[in-house]
Amino acid sequence: MAKETGFMSWKKLNFGIAITNPGNAAELKTGDWRSMRPETNKEKCTKCAQCYIYCPDMVYSKDAEGYYIQNYYYCKGCGICAHECPVDAITMIQEVD
Amino acid sequence: MSKQIGIEVSIACAEAAGLCDVDVVAAYPITPQTHIVEHLSEMVADGHLDAEFVPVESEHSAMSACIGSSAAGARTFTSTCSQGYALMSELCYIAASLRLPIVMAVANRALSAPINIWNDHADLMYARDTGWIQIIAENGQEVVDLTIQAFRMGEDPNVSFPVQVNLDGFTLSHMIEPLTIPDKADVDKYLPPYRPKLRLDPANPVTFGAVGMPDIYTEARKAQDEAFKNSLPYIEKAWDEFGKQFGRYYKPVETYKTEGAETIIISMGSISQTAMTAVDMMRAEGKKVGLTRIRLFRPFPAEALFAAIKGAKNVIVLDRVTSFAGGHVSGPVALEVKSILYDRKHHPKLRNFLVGLGGRDVTDQNFMEMVDQVAASKDDGVPVAYEFINVRE
Ligand code: SF4
């Protein structure tokens, strides 16, 4: 699955910096930009999937119970999900360290 | 059989692109390039050229369409100049980085303000850092030949860069000259079909022009720089093979009467033809003057240029653009020349003149004045970055 990307010799780059393995954005770690982390309160969540739809980085996926859970490898902390959640189930928490 | 006909150079340029079987032309008209594009649109409309002509709404869109069509594997041609070039320039960088061998004829024209539709090299210099190959024609025949050669050199898999064919606006674009138009079968022999290394193809999906973050941008630029540097021998090969096949030879740097010359003038484009006349006149008077013409401005042929001028005591470099650097450094061509001389610790007396701005004539008399002025000037250690010629006080 996802791995750290980006470090390679200029000699190894594709011709015209083309990407020849489509879908490799899935490997790109966008989760290390984040200063705030979204957390979902399952008591409030109605499983409406708005967070899943609005998240620009495909962070959310549905779990066995139908809740939408975050994959923090991708979450850049933009807060869109928290803003869009119709029942305010998502809270942005300050990352520490 | 090739044929010799009296023809306007712009029309001949369009015919040359047609002989190369271009698949797509996306262009927007601008004086003095208009006839090139008009004629191509006629050729397509009349069924003489089997190509897609895309009448876009701006030069920005023209280059966008060219990038798309070239990335899909189509042989692509466009033409512009001046403000039109400025508008499309954003895309030109991308065409080069994506290694798309688009060919563009630039009917060189001054940049505003004041609004000026006449010839100088402002657009040529505007483009110098974009990563395009820049070749420069001196006369109508060269426009025809360079247009054909541009596809060959750009599409060479060892090159794969877009190519700008520069022709002076009006002084070349609107001249009617007797020109040799090569035979289609000969052009087909010289120019194999375009076979891109990678192209947009639903069966083999690729992404062109993705984001490159700080961890890869430097490597991407280094790779492009190396590829551009290494393209020079293949550009020369395209010229050599054209020479062998058509009998007209081209080189990155061309010289005229530089044997034993004490003073060498360095010029680019159609004023070189006037300069040759001036050199003949000065030689007849016993003055040891020669001319070096830069045919390839990017990639810059440093070795060849140094070889051409290294014997000279005086070097005169002509720039046909104002670069507004603050008055204490030279114009863009002179900067390149100074840079190669500095690296080789060879310091002839060098003077940089700004000439032919916005369509101002450069006469044989002007060349003689420059040569005399440089010969008479003392190298007293006071730097002279450049001087305007023909400016009214
Ligand atoms: S904070 Fe932004 S990136 Fe992270 S899960 Fe929410 S919408 Fe997606």
Ligand code: SF4
């Ligand atoms: S938007 Fe809010 S309520 Fe809807 S699924 Fe996401 S967290 Fe639950």
